[in-house]
Amino acid sequence: MKVHELVGMSGTVPPALDSPLTSERLAEVRDLYDQVYAPGLEKFFETEWYTKPQGVSALISNAAVNEMLAGFLQSMAKTDANDVAGMQYSANLEFRVVWDLASLVYTSEYKVNVGDRLPPSDDGSEARNRVSVFEALLSGDYLDQNPLHPPPANSDIRLHRIREFKFWYWLAEFLRLVDQPGMDMLRQRDYFLGQMRELLDGRENRDVLYSLAVIRALAPNFPPDFESTLPPHLDESDPKNKLAVARKFVQDESQVTGGTTNVVRRFAELAVRAFIVPGNNIIRR
Known part of the structure; x- marks a missing residue:
């Protein structure tokens, strides 16, 4: 959907x-x-x-x-x-x-920013592309190309901005991975998820986006009622447990007492509709 x-x-x-x-x-x-x-x-x-x-x-x-x-x-x-x-x-x-x-x-104008210099913080094209990446993530769609600015290896740029651009870039790269017959995409998905995980930096939005990527990667491998067989203590090295933690976080963020802004709460609730209940955007493998 x-x-x-x-x-x-x-x-x-x-x-x-x-x-x-x-x-x-x-x-x-x-x-x-x-x-x-x-x-x-x-x-x-x-x-x-x-x-x-x-x-x-x-x-x-x-x-x-x-x-x-x-x-x-x-x-x-x-x-x-x-x-x-x-x-x-x-x-x-x-x-x-x-x-x-x-x-x-x-x-805003659609264009893909390139070059060694990061676009300004109010750049309309970069903002537009981030919204479109998020839209693809929620909709269960894939990207033909990465529209986000690749993070430059430039020590003159503030580190937190480089990490910001890295996170969004890797999220878009994750959405380019499409299952293909005869190919195991697990290793590539794990690599991109690992890159994002290293860049969360305690930011609520990135936690939500990363959790949605985890759900999209792992939920197709398990039945809808998989949580009924979870152990009391969750070891996130197990994919089933990792999925359960991501789902719970998104569900908690969707509550009135969860996300810190109306925007986060509503986006999290849309994610619940997409990936959990009724979960129409999860296609079981």
């Missing part, structure tokens, strides 16, 4: 607006974007594009996204904490909010 299909699984659609989009309501939309979603998206994709002029301009010029955000605010204002159905509706609507805002970056 594509990401937009995962988003739409609940059947939730934005509510009709009670009144036209006035300048006051647009200011509320902009404030919600600035305070909640843009920072969360930037943290997840490790970019500054969403809060810089390019990202803000993409929001302002997109009438459909503004109306959807206004409808989301409207539904939240009409729902109190005791309205279970209303709270669930708003929660489901937030999937669309998060993904539509993430997709604003697709207004």
